[in-house]
Amino acid sequence: MTQPQIEIQLIAAVVAVACAIPGVFLVLRKMALISDAISHSILPGIVLGFFITHDLNSPLLIALAALTGVITVVLVEWIQKTGLVKEDTAIGLVFPALFSIGVILIAKNANDVHLDVDAVLLGELAFAPFDRLSYFGMDMGPKSLWIMGIILLVSLILLFTFYKELKVSTFDAGLSAAMGISPLLMHYGLMSISSVTVVGAFDAVGAILVVALMIAPAAAAYLITSDLKKMLLLSVGIGIFSAISGYWVANLLDASISGSMTTMLAFVFLIVYLFAPRKGLIAVLYRQKQQRTEVSLITFLLHLNNHSDVNERHINHLQEHINWQRVRSQTVLDLAERNNMIQIESDVVSLTEKGKEFTDLALEYIITNKDEKIEHMKDDFFLFRG
Numbered sequence: 001m002t003q004p005q006i007e008i009q010l011i012a013a014v015v016a017v018a019c020a021i022p023g024v025f026l027v028l029r030k031m032a033l034i035s036d037a038i039s040h041s042i043l044p045g046i047v048l049g050f051f052i053t054h055d056l057n058s059p060l061l062i063a064l065a066a067l068t069g070v071i072t073v074v075l076v077e078w079i080q081k082t083g084l085v086k087e088d089t090a091i092g093l094v095f096p097a098l099f100s101i102g103v104i105l106i107a108k109n110a111n112d113v114h115l116d117v118d119a120v121l122l123g124e125l126a127f128a129p130f131d132r133l134s135y136f137g138m139d140m141g142p143k144s145l146w147i148m149g150i151i152l153l154v155s156l157i158l159l160f161t162f163y164k165e166l167k168v169s170t171f172d173a174g175l176s177a178a179m180g181i182s183p184l185l186m187h188y189g190l191m192s193i194s195s196v197t198v199v200g201a202f203d204a205v206g207a208i209l210v211v212a213l214m215i216a217p218a219a220a221a222y223l224i225t226s227d228l229k230k231m232l233l234l235s236v237g238i239g240i241f242s243a244i245s246g247y248w249v250a251n252l253l254d255a256s257i258s259g260s261m262t263t264m265l266a267f268v269f270l271i272v273y274l275f276a277p278r279k280g281l282i283a284v285l286y287r288q289k290q291q292r293t294e295v296s297l298i299t300f301l302l303h304l305n306n307h308s309d310v311n312e313r314h315i316n317h318l319q320e321h322i323n324w325q326r327v328r329s330q331t332v333l334d335l336a337e338r339n340n341m342i343q344i345e346s347d348v349v350s351l352t353e354k355g356k357e358f359t360d361l362a363l364e365y366i367i368t369n370k371d372e373k374i375e376h377m378k379d380d381f382f383l384f385r386g
Helices: 003-028 032-041 043-053 059-081 087-109 117-122 125-130 143-161 163-171 173-178 183-224 228-253 257-275 281-306 315-322 326-338 353-368 375-381
Strands: 132-135 138-142 342-345 348-351
Touching: 003 032, 003 125, 003 138, 003 143, 003 163, 003 183, 003 228, 003 257, 032 043, 032 059, 032 087, 032 183, 043 059, 043 087, 043 183, 059 087, 059 183, 125 138, 125 183, 125 257, 132 143, 138 143, 143 163, 143 183, 163 173, 163 183, 173 183, 183 228, 183 257, 228 257, 257 281, 281 326, 281 348, 281 353, 326 342, 348 353
Parallel strands: none
Antiparallel strands: 132 138, 342 348
16 A cells, blocks of 8 residues: 555544544434534635635634534524424524525635535545645644544543533433533533534545544444443444445545545445344344234233133134234244143143233233333243344
8 A cells, every 4th residue: 555545544534533423422412413514504614714814724714613613503503492493494594504605705705716516525535645744844744634633632532531421411411400510511512522523524525424424433333232332432433444445445446535435334324224233124123023923922812811712712713803814823823832821722722821820911011001010021921022
């Protein structure tokens, strides 16, 4: 690998980690769309900073852009609190307006500035290694790497310092306030660091990849685990993997690096969405199928409990009376027999003592809807859940 190739992957990995940290909390707070709003609405702050300093490398650009991001959040919340529109509608109103203001400012006051779609929306990581940082004539490496490295370091320091406060305010704002932790302060602190991260990554990777790196790894991690620490680590890992693999896909296909990375993020999320152990689509469908079987089993046992007539309890009659298909009838019958809830003699089905005990408790549970009535029996009677 050449040095630029190594540097591109290093920049992408650092950006992925820096975006993953605030991204986890945005997903948990159900504020994923706000990252998209911030990534577009910071444009007026960048433009105003450039008009003041006439220097695209000035730290004032980052400060003003971050401030614009916070203003975006304030405006969204202010519109939402009126109760006239929901949060997604408020976001859809605010960020196009701010982004348009930035475009108008450029068009009216900086006609010689080219607002390139690739640079603003997609970014171009291929050029990032050539924007170097020099210190007393000594090459210090890509400027983007230093900027994102500093932002990542600040994010990590804040995360370790305020981890407990962020965790409590994210999951229970009421408890946070009762403990003396200001949910509002934590909220705007998170929005500020999200804005700074977006601004820092904006020039190198563009708005679309920033949003993808913030949300996709966190959303995938959320489907895998409910533990916050594991979610943070998984989000970071998924982000790095997608960034590196996306680069090599782009290299293989001779395609956009940022576009390939975003595609890899979508691919990884799709895999997790389908195959996550507990929350994946396949696991959910399987669990729903098992729950339907559970309901069928209870229905079957209640039918036996309510009918003493031999004809009503004959195997051939079950399909007609309960209106089940033959395969479903046989499945439930086998399940009940395997769990020693029924006994079959001369094709007549009867409840065992275990089946009677369960049926009585199931009836009591249906009437009272209290989990404790049935919880201690699940290990014995619901082994088929897996």
